[in-house]
Amino acid sequence: MNQWPQDYSGAWTLEGESVRTGVGLHSGASSTVHLRGSEQAGFHIRFDGSPELIRLVPDQVRDSPLCTTLNLGEQQVATVEHLLAALAGCGLTHVEIGLSGHEVPLLDGSSKGWVEAIAEAGLTSAATPKPEAPVLDGPMVLHRGSSVITATPAECFRLVGMIDFPQPAIGRQQLTIDLTPQTFVDEIAPARTFGFREQVDQLRASGLIQGGALENALVCDGDHWVNPPLRFPDEPVRHKLLDLIGDLALVGFPQAQVLVYRGSHGLHTDLAAAL
Numbered sequence: 001m002n003q004w005p006q007d008y009s010g011a012w013t014l015e016g017e018s019v020r021t022g023v024g025l026h027s028g029a030s031s032t033v034h035l036r037g038s039e040q041a042g043f044h045i046r047f048d049g050s051p052e053l054i055r056l057v058p059d060q061v062r063d064s065p066l067c068t069t070l071n072l073g074e075q076q077v078a079t080v081e082h083l084l085a086a087l088a089g090c091g092l093t094h095v096e097i098g099l100s101g102h103e104v105p106l107l108d109g110s111s112k113g114w115v116e117a118i119a120e121a122g123l124t125s126a127a128t129p130k131p132e133a134p135v136l137d138g139p140m141v142l143h144r145g146s147s148v149i150t151a152t153p154a155e156c157f158r159l160v161g162m163i164d165f166p167q168p169a170i171g172r173q174q175l176t177i178d179l180t181p182q183t184f185v186d187e188i189a190p191a192r193t194f195g196f197r198e199q200v201d202q203l204r205a206s207g208l209i210q211g212g213a214l215e216n217a218l219v220c221d222g223d224h225w226v227n228p229p230l231r232f233p234d235e236p237v238r239h240k241l242l243d244l245i246g247d248l249a250l251v252g253f254p255q256a257q258v259l260v261y262r263g264s265h266g267l268h269t270d271l272a273a274a275l
Contacts (some may be wrong), residue, residue, distance in 0.1 A: 004181035010131035013037040013094035015122035022105025028210030031101030069177035081246030086114030088249035089184035093130035109192035109216040131253035134275035160259040173237035191238035194218035233250040
């Protein structure tokens with residue numbers, strides 16, 4: 001579609017269906033995602049070969065190393081944040097996700113591929129109301145160590161991200177954005193995940209990032225990037241906000257300013273649980 005919803009007040013679903021296949025960041029296993037419209041409010045997942053349609057809710061979120069995992073009874077789904085960020089960020093409220101495997105494909109390490117899949121399917125008005133978004137009664141402050149996240153009532157959904165890394169290639173970065181589907185698509189969705197060259201061997205030895213490659217993640221090596229160019233000069237802080245959006249997708253976007261300093265999936269999950 002050429003035009004995205006103006007804001008997050010409406011109820012939207014997919015007009016058609018789209019399919020994407022790729023490898024999972026941590027498992028390295030191939031999986032396929034089918035995105036379909038739904039008459040039911042919220043995001044639902046159906047595993048290949050199963051008739052059961054599972055509603056995704058915040059209580060299913062588990063804080064796992066370097067990604068967000070959903071605990072769906074006897075099954076788990078890992079690395080859901082970029083897909084959920086794309087669905088919610090584009091304004092969708094009614095979607096069925098078909099999945100083969102137990103980790104969502106990383107694609108290029110951002111939400112760009114998922115946005116393209118959504119545009120391919122097209123958006124249409126949903127037949128039923130969207131889920132209620134959380135309402136903030138007053139300021140909220142949460143922290144984990146030196147990491148902090150705050151939420152204060154505001155006239156729109158505004159995000160403020162701040163990061164501070166010792167690696168000169170990243171350093172201190174800050175970004176403020178009033179989120180709409182269009183600003184999400186243009187300013188946040190293309191930002192890719194990033195990591196550090198000195199951690200690669202250790203993470204792989206721990207059974208993580210088995211599917212990581214220079215094609216699906218930025219790699220920082222001190223004062224330079226191993227695989228330039230960046231899509232934005234401040235791509236790392238934009239990706240941190242992408243992760244935040246994905247981690248809030250199941251609870252809904254509050255009419256609030258959310259400020260996060262040195263965010264993590266665990267800290268984002270704490271905020272989602274508190275909303």
